[in-house]
Amino acid sequence: xxxxxxxxxxxxxxxxxxxxxxxxxxxxxxxxxxxxxxxxxxxxxxxxxxxxxxxxxxxxxxxxxxxxxxxxxxxxxxxxxxxxxxxxxxxxxxxxxxxxxxxxxxxxxxxxxxxxxxxxxxxxxxxxxxxxxxxxxxxxxxxxxxxxxxxxxxxxxxxxxxxxxxxxxxxxxxxxxxxxxxxxxxxxxxxxxxxxxxxxxxxxxxxxxxxxxxxxxxxxxxxxxxxxxxxxxxxxxxxxxxxxxxxxxxxxxxxxxxxxxxxxxxxxxxxxxxxxxxxxxxxxxxxxxxxxxxxxxxxxxxxxxxxxxxxxxxxxxxxxxxxxxxxxxxxxxxxxxxxxxxxxxxxxxxxxxxxxxxxxxxxxxxxxxxxxxxxxxxxxxxxxxxxxxxxxxxxxxxxxxxxxxxxxxxxxxxxxxxxxxxxxxxxxxxxxxxxxxxxxxxxxxxxxxx
Ligand code: MLT
Numbered sequence: 001x002x003x004x005x006x007x008x009x010x011x012x013x014x015x016x017x018x019x020x021x022x023x024x025x026x027x028x029x030x031x032x033x034x035x036x037x038x039x040x041x042x043x044x045x046x047x048x049x050x051x052x053x054x055x056x057x058x059x060x061x062x063x064x065x066x067x068x069x070x071x072x073x074x075x076x077x078x079x080x081x082x083x084x085x086x087x088x089x090x091x092x093x094x095x096x097x098x099x100x101x102x103x104x105x106x107x108x109x110x111x112x113x114x115x116x117x118x119x120x121x122x123x124x125x126x127x128x129x130x131x132x133x134x135x136x137x138x139x140x141x142x143x144x145x146x147x148x149x150x151x152x153x154x155x156x157x158x159x160x161x162x163x164x165x166x167x168x169x170x171x172x173x174x175x176x177x178x179x180x181x182x183x184x185x186x187x188x189x190x191x192x193x194x195x196x197x198x199x200x201x202x203x204x205x206x207x208x209x210x211x212x213x214x215x216x217x218x219x220x221x222x223x224x225x226x227x228x229x230x231x232x233x234x235x236x237x238x239x240x241x242x243x244x245x246x247x248x249x250x251x252x253x254x255x256x257x258x259x260x261x262x263x264x265x266x267x268x269x270x271x272x273x274x275x276x277x278x279x280x281x282x283x284x285x286x287x288x289x290x291x292x293x294x295x296x297x298x299x300x301x302x303x304x305x306x307x308x309x310x311x312x313x314x315x316x317x318x319x320x321x322x323x324x325x326x327x328x329x330x331x332x333x334x335x336x337x338x339x340x341x342x343x344x345x346x347x348x349x350x351x352x353x354x355x356x357x358x359x360x361x362x363x364x365x366x367x368x369x370x371x372x373x374x375x376x377x378x379x380x381x382x383x384x385x386x387x388x389x390x391x392x393x394x395x396x397x398x399x400x401x402x403x404x405x406x407x408x409x410x411x412x413x414x415x416x417x418x419x420x421x422x423x424x425x426x427x428x429x430x431x432x433x434x435x436x437x438x439x440x441x442x443x444x445x446x447x448x449x450x
Pocket of ligand 1 (some may be wrong): 153
């Protein structure tokens, strides 16, 4: 290959390097000039974020959807009951629908039309959240410590961006896959060992039947601790004294807890905390993630929020200020009409209807729990959470049981191993189906000869 001799040597070298692979790919085609390289669009070689290439497989729920679609195509006559992904099935409540209609009408009139929402959320929603979810429980969280978003999935994935790459994360095992996968994408998790299904730089906190699916304080001290209670996927909870231990541990070790409380509306037992800010000292160590998806059925309309108290600092740096900067730069706010719908969840009618929705799904949870217990399954969860966690029978792996259930009962669940290695041989069923489908699914499972 000959490049023009009068062209700057450094640039030539970098062109040669950058395009070597491409040239080889073109069967060593001889290129005679920089202009020719440029003409062929080869001046630079784009590089991808190769952290993405480290991710094993596809996102858990995408894998399940593909498997189920393939089965449905091959068996179009079968009635599949989906109790896999935790997606709600009941309509939005009348108070929410009425607020949506009202807000849509406002958008139709120049006098009440709204454009961009305030980056951090409308004051009316932030105040409703602060008053109802926090002050009413005796927790001092102010409206300006709440950041409204389009859901807890995005927030739980994005929050890691405000922390350095050399922070070490600790996660429950099994765990909601978004926490780990987004840290992999960022390049914080080291290398993946396919044999153990673990990342070298992640601290795993096993949640097994032996510890009632509640993590122990890790011996190696992490920087960031992801906790989710009521837990997805196991449906387990911890009581206030146990959560206080985590808060004390985080404050003592200058760690930050990222507390996912997306399922708090499902708590039925008195001693289970609804928010981490019920614990003393949480304002200096905890970020809380919340969602409108599971309590008010907003999976399709999208609304959530993150709480970062102003006292929460790393050294002198306020995490509240960092997240405000990130949110303001990358996000233009949840839509006005959706934030009005969120506000309606806190109206008297909204609160009553939300309770009814939660009770509807918890009736399903009780049916699954009782039905599977009576059929001899080893089952937990389902009391303070819409998830039931069961042991696959006959020493089946999680995916073997997934296939078995799909083929023999036409019921879809989620393999426990998809949430982490300690989930192997377990299986998750969601209570978010319709009551009729839930009853039919359990009855089909009970009829199986396993
Ligand atoms: C789940 O099934 O674990 C959840 O629905 C997923 C989510 O909330 O993103």
